[in-house]
Amino acid sequence: MLKLANALIAVVAGVGGTVVLFWAMNKAVEALPEVWENRLKPYVFIGPALIVVTLFLVYPAFRTIFISFYDDRSENFVGVDNYTLLFTDPGLRMAITNNLLWVLVVPAACVAFGLLVAVLADRLTARFESISKSLIFTPMAVSAVGASTIWLFVYAWRPAGTAQIGLLNAIWTGLGQEPIAWVQVSTLRLNSFLLMVIMIWLQTGFAMVLLSSAIKGVPTETIEAARIDGATEVQIFWRVTIPQIMSTIVVVFTTILIAVLKIFDIIFVTTGGNFNTDVVAVRFINELFQFRRFGLAAAIVVVLMLATIPVMVYNVRQFRQQEAR
Amino acid sequence: MRTGHRRFRIFSLVALLSLLAAACLGGEGGGGTADGTEGGGGGGSVEIMGAFLDDEAEGFRTALQPLIDEGVDVTYSPTPDFDTLITTRVQGGDVPEIALFPQPGLLLDVADQTDSPPVSEYLDVQELEDSLIPGFLDSATNADGDVMGFPMRMAVKSALWYPKPAFEDAGYEIPETQEDLQALEQQIRDDGNTPWCLGMESGDATGWVGTDWVEEYMLRLHGPEVYDQWVSHDVLFDSPEGRAAFERFGEVWQTEGNVVGGAQGLLSIAADASTAGLFEDPPQCFLHRQGNFATAFFPENVQENLDENVGVAYFPEDTSGYDGRPVLAGGDLALMLNDTPAARQTMEFLAQEEFGEPWAEIGGWLSPHTGFDASLYPTEVERDLFQIGAEADVLRFDASDLMPGAVGAGSFWTGIVDWVGGQSDLDQVLQGIDQSWPSQ
Numbered sequence: 209m210l211k212l213a214n215a216l217i218a219v220v221a222g223v224g225g226t227v228v229l230f231w232a233m234n235k236a237v238e239a240l241p242e243v244w245e246n247r248l249k250p251y252v253f254i255g256p257a258l259i260v261v262t263l264f265l266v267y268p269a270f271r272t273i274f275i276s277f278y279d280d281r282s283e284n285f286v287g288v289d290n291y292t293l294l295f296t297d298p299g300l301r302m303a304i305t306n307n308l309l310w311v312l313v314v315p316a317a318c319v320a321f322g323l324l325v326a327v328l329a330d331r332l333t334a335r336f337e338s339i340s341k342s343l344i345f346t347p348m349a350v351s352a353v354g355a356s357t358i359w360l361f362v363y364a365w366r367p368a369g370t371a372q373i374g375l376l377n378a379i380w381t382g383l384g385q386e387p388i389a390w391v392q393v394s395t396l397r398l399n400s401f402l403l404m405v406i407m408i409w410l411q412t413g414f415a416m417v418l419l420s421s422a423i424k425g426v427p428t429e430t431i432e433a434a435r436i437d438g439a440t441e442v443q444i445f446w447r448v449t450i451p452q453i454m455s456t457i458v459v460v461f462t463t464i465l466i467a468v469l470k471i472f473d474i475i476f477v478t479t480g481g482n483f484n485t486d487v488v489a490v491r492f493i494n495e496l497f498q499f500r501r502f503g504l505a506a507a508i509v510v511v512l513m514l515a516t517i518p519v520m521v522y523n524v525r526q527f528r529q530q531e532a533r
Numbered sequence: 534m535r536t537g538h539r540r541f542r543i544f545s546l547v548a549l550l551s552l553l554a555a556a557c558l559g560g561e562g563g564g565g566t567a568d569g570t571e572g573g574g575g576g577g578s579v580e581i582m583g584a585f586l587d588d589e590a591e592g593f594r595t596a597l598q599p600l601i602d603e604g605v606d607v608t609y610s611p612t613p614d615f616d617t618l619i620t621t622r623v624q625g626g627d628v629p630e631i632a633l634f635p636q637p638g639l640l641l642d643v644a645d646q647t648d649s650p651p652v653s654e655y656l657d658v659q660e661l662e663d664s665l666i667p668g669f670l671d672s673a674t675n676a677d678g679d680v681m682g683f684p685m686r687m688a689v690k691s692a693l694w695y696p697k698p699a700f701e702d703a704g705y706e707i708p709e710t711q712e713d714l715q716a717l718e719q720q721i722r723d724d725g726n727t728p729w730c731l732g733m734e735s736g737d738a739t740g741w742v743g744t745d746w747v748e749e750y751m752l753r754l755h756g757p758e759v760y761d762q763w764v765s766h767d768v769l770f771d772s773p774e775g776r777a778a779f780e781r782f783g784e785v786w787q788t789e790g791n792v793v794g795g796a797q798g799l800l801s802i803a804a805d806a807s808t809a810g811l812f813e814d815p816p817q818c819f820l821h822r823q824g825n826f827a828t829a830f831f832p833e834n835v836q837e838n839l840d841e842n843v844g845v846a847y848f849p850e851d852t853s854g855y856d857g858r859p860v861l862a863g864g865d866l867a868l869m870l871n872d873t874p875a876a877r878q879t880m881e882f883l884a885q886e887e888f889g890e891p892w893a894e895i896g897g898w899l900s901p902h903t904g905f906d907a908s909l910y911p912t913e914v915e916r917d918l919f920q921i922g923a924e925a926d927v928l929r930f931d932a933s934d935l936m937p938g939a940v941g942a943g944s945f946w947t948g949i950v951d952w953v954g955g956q957s958d959l960d961q962v963l964q965g966i967d968q969s970w971p972s973q
Contacts, residue, residue: 280971297969298965298968299944299947299965299969365797365801367793367794367798368794387797388797389797389800389801392797392800392801392954394954394956476737480736480737480738480739481737481947482739482740482800482947482950482951482954483800483950483951483954483956484951484956494737494943498737498938498939498942498943499937499938499939499942499943500938500939501938501939501971
């Protein structure tokens with residue numbers, strides 16, 4: 209109760225305080241001569257944000273890079289030892305391989321399913337289109353931790369002979385098989401793929417919404433023209449629609465790609481990185497808080513950051529190009 | 534359109550900043566409440582920091598009452614984040630007078646970083662050693678041979694639990710040796726029952742139950758000296774000794790029908806939930822090995838009537854292995870960080886054999902002193918648990934708490950999981966753990 213009141217006061221005071229701050233600074237600048245008002249005004253509004261970003265994002269990033277060249281306790285300089293270990297340690301190599309697997313599968317699957325739903329729903333009546341799209345979109349409202357918990361129930365295992373509470377095992381034992389602890393089966397990376405299903409389930413709605421609006425934006429003249437020229441529906445889809453929504457596809461793909469590079473919660477909740485499902489971000493948390501190897505943990509995030517930045521730059525550029533149209 | 538866009542941007546910026554401000558304020562609010570529980574510093578006051586909370590904290594405060602009556606202003610401030618908080622406070626130079634460490638490794642680290650005096654400067658170490666369960670002080674002894682702290686509470690890990698009524702009805706006998714235990718497992722299997730309930734699932738800590746098993750066998754097969762060398766990595770995991778301990782644990786879960794749910798069950802059933810099978814009708818299993826804290830995992834109706842429902846015995850010694858009766862344990866160890874007369878008086882108080890008598894009567898606390906009056910414990914189960922500790926010739930701390938974090942809370946856990954889950958064979962697991970041992 210006290211905590212709730214605390215939070216409430218914090219939110220009210222925080223929001224109110226910030227509004228007052230901006231209002232007061234705005235007033236102060238407005239009191240200046242007009243030349244100076246125009247010169248300073250942008251900085252009044254962007255300044256606090258810049259300071260906050262520098263303090264909480266840029267500085268820690270450089271500090272992390274610095275620490276990644278030091279030992280466990282950040283006391284002695286060790287050169288690139290942490291980076292060497294990063295690529296030779298079997299556990300970390302496993303995590304990197306799994307991340308690559310996620311990157312290969314999840315964004316592509318989300319775009320493919322999102323596109324499929326968007327195209328098919330486009331052909332339904334308006335009522336059914338909105339119903340089906342809402343259904344697909346609902347998982348977006350569930351947090352990754354919540355979704356993982358839900359899917360853990362789907363994959364749940366109970367000893368043979370007792371009631372199977374997991375959907376998958378209920379079906380499986382219904383077919384006369386012995387129950388299987390699905391998240392433990394690392395043969396052919398089955399468990400990793402089962403965990404990817406969770407991410408795809410979460411993100412398909414996002415892909416669908418953006419792609420659907422892009423499809424609706426495709427000028428009907430182009431499609432009609434193709435039709436008159438005798439193109440089949442499949443040809444229209446691949447040769448007319450897809451090229452025109454390509455920039456949206458790229459933005460959706462890269463946005464999900466960035467989320468997948470940083471994937472953490474699903475694995476942390478379901479397997480904790482066990483059974484060969486470990487990924488880089490989970491490994492980082494373990495190195496930092498369980499093993500207390502600060503240098504190695506820093507090296508992991510630096511590599512993760514380096515992997516994410518190009519994708520992000522590309523993503524922002526694409527988004528700008530799309531906006532510019 | 535364009536201005537609308539900009540207005541929206543400004544609005545989102547304002548909203549973002551207000552959220553940030555709120556987050557900062559929220560943090561301050563949290564800090565404020567934490568301050569409230571801390572005792573006022575200065576003068577003759579003593580702040581004790583520890584990791585046990587709620588009922589246990591209340592029990593400890595009751596046990597401190599005689600000292601308070603003597604005029605020492607002593608307060609206990611518990612925190613669920615003990616490891617992080619004590620490290621931060623040491624770095625900030627704001628140490629409590631006394632801290633109670635659940636892990637000896639951290640105690641020695643902190644003692645090294647601060648100028649904590651060795652126990653010999655204010656207590657008779659020999660007398661303390663004679664009074665405590667043999668071996669307990671070893672865990673708080675640093676590389677120079679100085680005893681830096683001492684236990685004020687014991688957790689017994691070598692406990693074998695069984696559902697008393699069903700166990701007796703079936704005509705089973707409590708095993709005296711590991712050979713008896715194996716014979717009993719055979720007997721239970723022959724009766725068409727499953728001997729063990731054994732679950733290791735514990736989120737990102739999955740595997741710790743398995744490490745306890747391996748430690749039990751390490752201690753029973755090879756004795757405390759080899760155990761200590763194993764903890765310091767002078768005896769490797771991939772050594773005949775290490776391998777033997779793993780293999781003995783392997784016999785438990787690999788034997789067909791020996792464990793509820795087999796290997797998959799080991800990794801799927803939660804450590805705390807795995808006790809439930811003992812108390813079903815008919816029982817799913819008849820044996821469970823877990824520390825004294827297992828009582829908290831039992832179903833509520835069992836907890837209410839502990840003595841009627843459950844029995845506890847010593848996880849037996851191995852007659853072909855170490856000649857003696859070792860016990861695997863944990864505990865809270867006291868370290869004096871700030872040498873004041875009042876703090877010394879408190880340490881003397883905590884070190885007494887009689888310390889904790891009122892706490893024992895409340896329940897949930899075991900004394901580390903062999904001569905403690907066991908009749909004070911409210912339940913038979915607690916008396917038995919205390920005796921398991923008190924009758925041991927040698928006590929050893931949980932090895933995974935003593936090893937470096939990358940092993941003790943890392944590769945040792947995951948190694949066990951990979952082995953049981955079939956991701957790696959035993960050779961790969963043992964070599965993998967050895968390789969993960971930090972070189973620095």
